[in-house]
Each structure stands twice: as C-alpha cells, then as structure tokens.
Amino acid sequence: MRHPHTRTNPYRVTGALVAGLLCASGLAAPALAAPAAAPAAVPAAPAPADGLALTPPMGFNNWNSTHCRADFDEAMVKGIADLFVTKGLKDAGYRYVNLDDCWALPARDANGRLVPDPARFPNGIRAVADYVHAKGLDLGIYTSAGTKTCNSAGFPGALGHEYSDARQFADWGVDYLKYDNCNNQGADARTRYRTMRDALRAASAGTGRPIVYSICEWGENRPWEWAADVGQLWRTTGDISDSWGSMLSILKQNLPLAPYAGPGHWNDPDMLEVGNGGMTDTEYRSHFSLWSVMAAPLLIGTDLRKASRATFDILGDKEVIAVDQDPLGKQGTVVSSAGGRWVVAKEMKDGSRAVALFNESAAPQRIATSAEAVGLPDAAAYTLRDLWRHRSYNTAGTLAATVPAHGTVLLRVSADPHWATRPPAAELGLDGNPLLEAGSPATLTGTVTDLGRTPARQVSVSLAGPEGWTVRPTSATTAATLTTGGTLRTGWRVTAPAGTPTGSNDLTLRARYRSPSGQRVSGALEMTAAVVLPPPRGTSYLSDLPLLSATSGWGPVERDTSNGESAAGDGNPLTVGGAVYAKGLGVHALSDLSFYTGKACEKVTADVGVDDEKGAKGTVAFEIRADGTTVASTGVLTNALPAQPVTADVSGAQVVRLVVTDGGDGDDSDHADWADARLSC
Template sequence: MRNLCTRTTSRRAVGVLAAGLLCTTGLAAPALAAPATAPAAPAVADGLALTPPMGFNNWNSTHCRPEFNESMVKGIADLFVEKGLKDAGYQYVNLDDCWALPTRDADGKLVPDPARFPDGIKAVADYVHARGLKLGIYTSAGTRTCDVAGFPGALGHEYSDARQFADWGVDYLKYDNCNNQGVDAKLRYTTMRDALRATGRPIVYSICEWGENEPWKWAPGVGQLWRTTGDISDNWGSMLSLLKKNLPLAPYAGPGHWNDPDMLEVGNGGMTDTEYRSHFSMWSVMAAPLLIGSDLRKASAATLEILHNKEVIAVDQDPLGKQGTVLSSEGGRWVVAKEMRDGSRAVALFNETGSARRMSTTATAVGLPEASAYTLRDLWQHQSYNTAGTISAMVPAHGTVLVRVSTDQHWAQHPPAVELGLDGSPLVARGGAASFTSTATDLGRTPARQVSVSLSGPAGWTVRAASASTVGALGTGSSLNTSWKVTVPQGTATGSYELTPSVLYRSPTGTPAQSRVPVTVTVVVPPPAGVSYLSDLPWVSAANGYGPVERDTSNGENGAGDGHPITIGGVTYPKGLGAHAPSDISYYTGGACSKLTADVGVDDEKGDKGTVAFEVWADGTKVASTGVLTNAMPARPLTADITGARVIRLVVTDGGDGIDSDHADWADAKLSC
C-alpha cells in the first residue's frame, strides 16, 4: 500500500494509516462532528439486510470514466426490470466513487457533479424507486475518497452528509477507508452509523475498511455488512485469494450482519465462464452480498444465465442466514456445506486446481440425519436425482458443482445419481496419442439401466473406445469403466481443449437421464533445445493475484499489457515475467530440461512496499526458494535443478503480510534444455 497522502488510480494501493498515526503532510486528524443532542443508543436489530444485499455497483466495470453518469445508472435500473434481475432478487443500484464535485459548497455540503448527474442524486433516486428498486451511494471514512482525484470524504462531516443522503432518498451507503488520518476504525464507522440512524431513514450500511481491523469482531450492530478483504480484481488469483480469506469467518455472519468479500466480477471478461460460475457459487454458499460489478448493457447470454440462476441465488438468500462452513480442503479440493432453513444442505464441491478432480463427501458428513436415501438437486444442471448418501462428482478445473441435498421422502421419483469421471494426463503431446479411462458409477439407491458412455473431442481429433462402453444395468456402487484412445492431429495449436465424457441411462421406471462433464486437456510441445527465455515460451497455466501475468514487463494489476519495464534494485531487464502474489505459472518441460535461472525480486515501481517469496517446483517437489524478499533488496539470483521434470511451476507467495504492492518479477528467466 502507498502512503495515505499519495493519489493512485489503483484503489487497493491507496492505504490507510495505522491507528494513531497522522498523514505525512502534518494534517491533524479532524474532529468528529456530532449533533447537539446525541442520539439514543441504537438498537442492534434494525431489520435491515436480513438476507445479503443484492444489486449492482459500477466501479469494477467503469471506475471513474465519463461513462459513469446519470444515464448509465438509470439504464441499469431499466435493465434490472427488463432482464428479470429485479424478479431474481437484485434491488440495489449503487453509485461508487466520482459522483461528486472535488470540493464542497460554501455551506460544506456535497455537490453532485453536474456533468455526470445534471438532475442531481435525488432525481436519480426517484427514477430508481419508481421501478421498485433502491439507490446506493459511496463515500469514505476519511478526508478524501479513494480515487486519484480525491473527492470529499465524510470524516468530520458525518451528520451533515448522512442528512443529505437521507434527503436524497438513498437506501444504501458504502463507506470506504482511504485518507482516514489514523482515526480509530471503530470510532470512524460507529460515528457514521449514529449519523445514519439520526436521519430516521433506513439505510443499509456497508463498512468497507478491507478487513484490516477485523470488523467481523466489532461491526455487528454497527453496519449490516463489512468487507473482509481488499478489493477484488477480475482474475482467478484475486477471486481465489479473497475466497480463502472469507471462508474461515462463517461464525460471524447471520441475518443483518454479513461478511463481504467484495463485489462480483461475473461478465467482466478476465475469467472463464466456468470460473465465473465458481465465483457466483462460492459467494452464494458463503452468504455474501451479490453486487453485480459488470456492465449489464454489454452482458452476454452466458453472463445473464449465471446472474439469473434463481436456485443458486436461493442458497445465498436463505432466511436462516448461515454462511457455509469448510468441511475439507485437501489438495485444493474444497467441500463447503451450508445449512438451509428447510433442513436441507447446500454443498459446494469447489476445485481450486488446474485439472479436473474427483471430489466426494456424504449426506451425513454435511449434517443430514441417517436415511435410506436422499434427494440431490444439481443447481446448475437443474436436475434432481436420488443418492444412497454419497455426494460425489468429477469437478472441472477451477469449477464448482453446487447441489442441494435433503431427506425428501419422494426421492424414489428421481433417477439415480450417476457419477461420471475421466482419468488420464491433462497434458497431451501434439501429434501423439493419449489414453483415458471413463468411469460411470451409480451413487443412487435405485439401479441405473441401459447405461451408455461416450467421449467426444474437438473436430479432427480421433476418439476410439478400447473396451465396452455400454452395460444393461448398474446397481448401487457399481461402475462401468471404459478405456479410450485419443489422437491429437500434428498441426494442432498448443493450448486448452475439451474432452467431454457423457453417460445416458434410465431409471427403473424408464425415466431417461444423462450426465456430461467437460474435462480440459492441454496440448503441449517440449521447449526447444538450448537456452530459451521463459517469456518466449507458452505456459500451461498462469494464475495471478492482480491482473494477468505479463511477458517482458512488470505486472500492471488490470488488463494485459498495462505493465512497465521490469526494474529491480535500479536494474532494468528487457526480458522476464511480471507477476503479483499469489502467483503460480506452470510450464511443460517434457523431461528435456536441466536448469532454470532468473533474477527475482519486488519491482521498483512499488516504492518501498511489497514483500514476496519465490519458489520453483518440479513435478510436485520444491527445488528452489528464496525466502522473503522486500523492495529494499536487490535482485536475488535463483537457480533450480529441474533435470527430468515433466512440468515446472514458478510460485510467488505474499511473504506473510498480505498481497498489496506485491509486484514480483522473474527477471531474465531462462530454461536450459
């Protein structure tokens, strides 16, 4: 994080001083304004946000660009109605930073930017309310907001600003954390709570202090939701990092007080649809607020299908208000279960890894009582099955299977659940043949009949069954194993492709059922003989804390190509990889390489911030590491013996103090093969 008095376009890089410190400009902390008569002690139970708030926030898609304006906000409200999002439960249309002028008026009041909001905020609120929706607004618990321009914050103006918000008809306040002048966090946020309640208007209060002062321990009764993390970025690494921070906080969530791991990125383009379904599934099983962060004016059919999934939304909005708890997480295979008001359990099988994995639990393990059979509802496939008690699936890389399991007495009306999996190496050599084995297993209490398994691949690939692919019936726990030979054409480009095993079968009453599980395989070629720069070679996968991994530049935290020359300790490198912790980059070496070398360190562009550690793994074994490095250190030479390894991984961890400013460079990184 940067010093409070520094302005930056990256909101997550705008820091907050530790309690008791003052900004380096020497400004004293402003006094906290209070009304003439202090309000009565507020009731803890105010009836607000009894389920996690659902709606929209513009920041992730527009930031402070001119397109964020009155017309856009009204258009989002219209789309909520036209696209059925209102009917699905979304109700808040929230403005983020940059809605105000940079200075207050002569009376100390906030002034909406007349270029962006020519009719003012009240007119926008009236427009939103007329459509049966609610309006949210943003400010910061500091002297200025978080954007580079630094709009007026509410510190010292809490009661006046709250009164303006109420008079405008605001229904939701996001209260950020920048430029807070070191004022105690609980005091900052409690003062605004009291100011909001003094208006007499019910306003949902979102505490956005990034989890720095453990708000889950003191914010119930202060706000209805509190950020548990830093800002989300539209990439897998960022989403995964926030998810892991929020999952352990389940005991602190409940009706009217929610853990908030930040907004949704679904549809912004930085992740695959599989990853976005995981994002939406896991936010829902965590009972997190569902605030759409993509531009709905440009939303694809796939994006709207994810955001519209009422069965998944019902998990998030369950009135019991339980956040899902982690039952297991071994090897990146997460099982998270959420108790529902009707006694059922929502169960997420979440695969963090880069390859398809079989994941399994049981009905009793997720908290259901012993029963002869259960009903299992797949919330993405919208199909119901019966199970003898096993909850199991082959989960795609970065994917999530989300089910709802109950002791429904009508379980026999549904076909048996048949688990389908595909075993084999996810790396396939171009021009070669690979072997796979599909497995169809009856998990149900009833038999599966007329079972037929098939496997399809990309156009031009040859897929042939090498053993039986049909069977007359499968009883509970029985499996059909089929061997397959897959040949990849010589001219196939490197990259990811899908193999899709499918199973067709019938229930004992003749009801047809099917299951299909796309499995990602990667076509690879070994690196050339001699010495090659890693930035010139294709990687198998790359996960990053903020933004994509960059080739031959530092990490810019947002879109591809926004980095700068790699510079460590004053030395500039023309070649290398720019990452941001946590980061994991894998390469196929095919057993043909012997050595990896690089100069590693924190990029100079982060000033005096950033602590990271570098590791190299070869076929699952750590073969080199640096320990913690800081920005004050020069580049550290790193050499790893990778002799005979088929796959190597370049890993960056955060050094133990969070990931802000952790720009990690693999400068001059080379392979010897």
C-alpha cells in the same frame, strides 16, 4: 471503493490449455495458499431490531465497470433500474441500485451541503431516487469517512459532516450508504464509523427512512469483531479486481470469518466482477457460487447495458441466489481444501446443506466428500440437487464430481424421504494425460460411477473429439447395470492428426442410463486436451518458451520485464536487490505459470524475489512444482532481501509449474520476479 494501495484497470491473462469444463459449472491450481486459521468461537449476534439486511444485500454498484467515466450519470442509473425489471433481476431478488464515487461536485455549497454534479445528475439525486423507487427498487450512495473520498479528484468526504450528510441522504430518498475509508486523518476507525451510524439513525428517526450501512474500511481494523452493532455489512478485504488471482485471494481471506456473519451483519468480500471480461464464464460461475455459499452481499459490478446472455444467466440463477439468501443466514465453512480441492458447506434453514466443490487448480480434479462430512444426519439415501444444471438425483451419501480447472459444482443435499423418486446420481471422470503431441496417441480412461442408492441400468458411454481426430474405445462402452459404487471403466485412444496446431481442443465424455423406473438420464463431462510441442533440447530461458497456462493477480504475465499491474508491456527491467536481469518472468501474486516438459527435462533454475519497483512493499513466496509435487520453495521473501537462487529437479515431469503466493498477508504490491529463469532438457 479503492484502498490507497489498490490498482486500477486490472488485466488478467490466463492460458487455458490445461483446463476442463464440467457441464455443471466452472474454477485453477492446487491451493496457492492454505486458508487462514478459523477464529475462536464467536457468540452469534442476534438479528438487529431494525430489521435491515436480514439477508445479504443484493443490487448493483457502478464502480467496477465505469469508475468515474463520463457515462456514469443519471441516464445510466435509470437504465440499470430498467434492466433490473426487464431482465428479471428484480424478480431474482436484486434490490439496490447504488452510486459510487464521483456523483458530487468537488466542493460543498455555502451552507456546507453536498452538491450533486449537475452534468451527471441534472435533476439531482432525489429525482433519481424517485425513479428507482417507482420501479420497486432502492437507491444507494457513496461517501468516505474522511475529509475527501478515495478518488484522486478529491470529492468531499463526510468527516465532520456526518449528521448533515446523513440527513441530506435521507431527504433525498437514499436507502443504502457505502462508507469508505480514505483521507480519514488518522481518526480512530471505530469512532468514525460509529459516528455515522448514529447520524444515520438520527436521520432515520427524523424522516422515517432507514438506511442500510455498508462499512468499507477494507478489513484493516477487523470490523467483524466490533461492527455487528454498527453497520449491516463490512468489507473484510482490500478491493477486488477482475482477475482470478484477486478473487481467489479475497475468497481465502473471507472464508475463515464465517462465525461473524448472520442476519443483519454480513462479511463483505467486495463486489461481483461477473461479466467484466477478465475471467472466463467458468471462473465467473465459481465467483458467483462461492460468494453465494459465503452468504456475501451480491452487488453486480458489470455494466448491465453491455452484459452478455451468459452474464445474465449467472447473475440471475435463482437456485444459486437462494443459497446466498437463505434466511438462516449461515456463512459456509471449509470442510476440506487439500491440493486445491475445496469443499465448502453451508447449513440451510430447511436442514439441507449447500455444498460447493471448488477446484482451485489449473487442471481438472476429482473432488469428493460425503453427506456426513457436510453435517447431514445419517439416512439411507439423500436427494442431491445440482444447482447450475437444475437437476435432482439420489445419492447413497457420496458427493463427488470431476471439476474443471477453476470450476465449481454447486449442490444442495438433503435427507429427503422422497429420494427414491430421483434417478441415481452418476459421477463421470476422464483420467489420463490431456497433453498430446500431434500424431502421437494418448491413452485416456473414462469412468461412470453410480453414486446412488438405486441402480443405473442400460449404461452407455461415448467420447467425442474435434473433427478429424481419431477417438477409439479400447474396452467396453456399455454395462447392463451399475449398483451403488459400481463403475463402468472404458479405455480410449485419442490421436490428434499430424500438423494439428498447438492449442486447446474440447473432448466430451457422455453417459446415458436409465433409472429403475425407466427414466432416461444423460450427462456430459467436457474436458480440454492440449496439443503441445516437445520442449527444446539443451538449456532455454523460460521467458522464451510457450506457456500451457498462466494466471497473474494483477496485470498480465510479462516476459523479460516486471509486472506493471495493468496492460501488457507496462513493466520495467527486472530488478531485485539492485541487480538488473535481462531475462525472466514478471508476475504479481497470486500467480501460476505452467510449462510442458514432456518427461524430457531435468532442471529449473532462477533468481527470485520482490521487484525493487515497489520500494519496501510486497511479500511473496515462490514454489516450483513438478506434476503437482513441490520440488523447490523459498518461504516468504520481502523487498528487503536480495534475489534468492532456486534450483529444482524436475526429472520425469510432464508439467512444471512456477507458483507465487502472497506471503499470507494479501496481495498488495506483490510484484514477483523469476529472474534469469532457465529450463534444462
């Protein structure tokens, strides 16, 4: 539920003019922050004797989609249980249907017992539990380790009532408890959470109903160090929001904690936002892929009554879910992350490795690693399974793909003696500048590379653009045979007609080939070409220029006001250190803004800092990047500092990016201003 500093109604803006879509899946910007240092070696905790949550819990929680709206009620909860069955989510492994805050009346009864809200749950919680159980599912409930829950209405918390509340939950048939951290009166966290552990155990002994215990104290007291014998899962971060920046920040906080996770004790980076509308399907596939490779609990946070087919396809992908639910219980670890090109590998019980190739950046990138680097034994070749495309290939050992902006390719790789029965894996790439001025040709190079131990035969490639565009090859489009490591390289001349409006346009590179046994194989790489306008001559305010792409951790990017964290236009005058600025850009970390400069500009200047509206809160760092190279940076700035002048030489750059990171301490209250930001061309 909600950290006291957490915002509601998050809104994310992303302009995807420089983006790409690999048909394998999809994620944006060379690493905004380096991953935290891994903890010292941690002895693996044994699986708990109670047998609870031996794999990460899977289910639903209403909070991210409904908060306390009136439609959070008995009918909704029953409807979610029905959808678990009819949409195949139960068969995919989802089990828990969890109620969050606002299910109770604001006051206990005369006997000190919790009272379900009769308007929301007219038949009580027991009736809901019975309905859910009849579907072969389990029911979860929420309260807080304080006098009140986190909602501003102030529903009763469990502090001082742990044993009676736990017994009440068990009597109702509750199977899962999410225990939040608001209004805790400063009581020691370990004591509060252990008291409820003991209460749940006592209730279980008295009723025969074990209850999975989810500790939700936002990672403030480093529960991964002490909670393995307290609960089955613990939150490692503040609340997630339905935004790219929030998901990315939480990912980076949770990844280093891999040594603490295992059967019955899981790191919890918060619920899934898949389907809530603040990210693209490509980004949601990345979210789901990364949570799965981190062995995170998979708790659906979207209203399944309104979910699209694409949302159900992501949430219900059994091959991806199998990565999360692998009984070995290993959390994936970072193999590499340079330039926002992440490789995260997870050891599986059968000896294979799940490997996420994750592109943090705002443009397509080639991401490569090897079977050896992800921990597989030496072998003549390996079987490579693409888990989103559901296809298997053989590889001589290289694992590589051109991954779209904000995209993830999720693989399962094994030293399989039957690798030769699979066709060779082929890596597709499209190199060159995907930014086109209408009427001016762009030169691109397509590549097809045989990664397999066996040859690819009768190889052919094609490139297709929008109707009316001219796309012509400038070199060979076929090859008789590609052996291991061999590449067919084809030049392409691409022209958008004069008058083409600015915006994103799809390009698709297709390859076809045969395996040695004659099996036909095809693949496609979808990229985005952006039609852009040349930058204006002279000096311009950046807030007056079009954005190629934009991400902001909370709320949209604001022009000439601060970031208000919610809807567009809710900010205030840009103010840093008491100085008020009429022009500039207001963002919230993590943020990344891209501008097309077309090799025609020389300088970016700005006064930067944390906006005064957050008081003493907020720590951020500013960077200016020219074609991926950092050309100016501030280091960490706090609200106590006045605006800092920044000047960057961007001569010869096609694209200039303004990046704000969170200062290394999470993104709470990180309102960042690019005040008086100007571009000289």
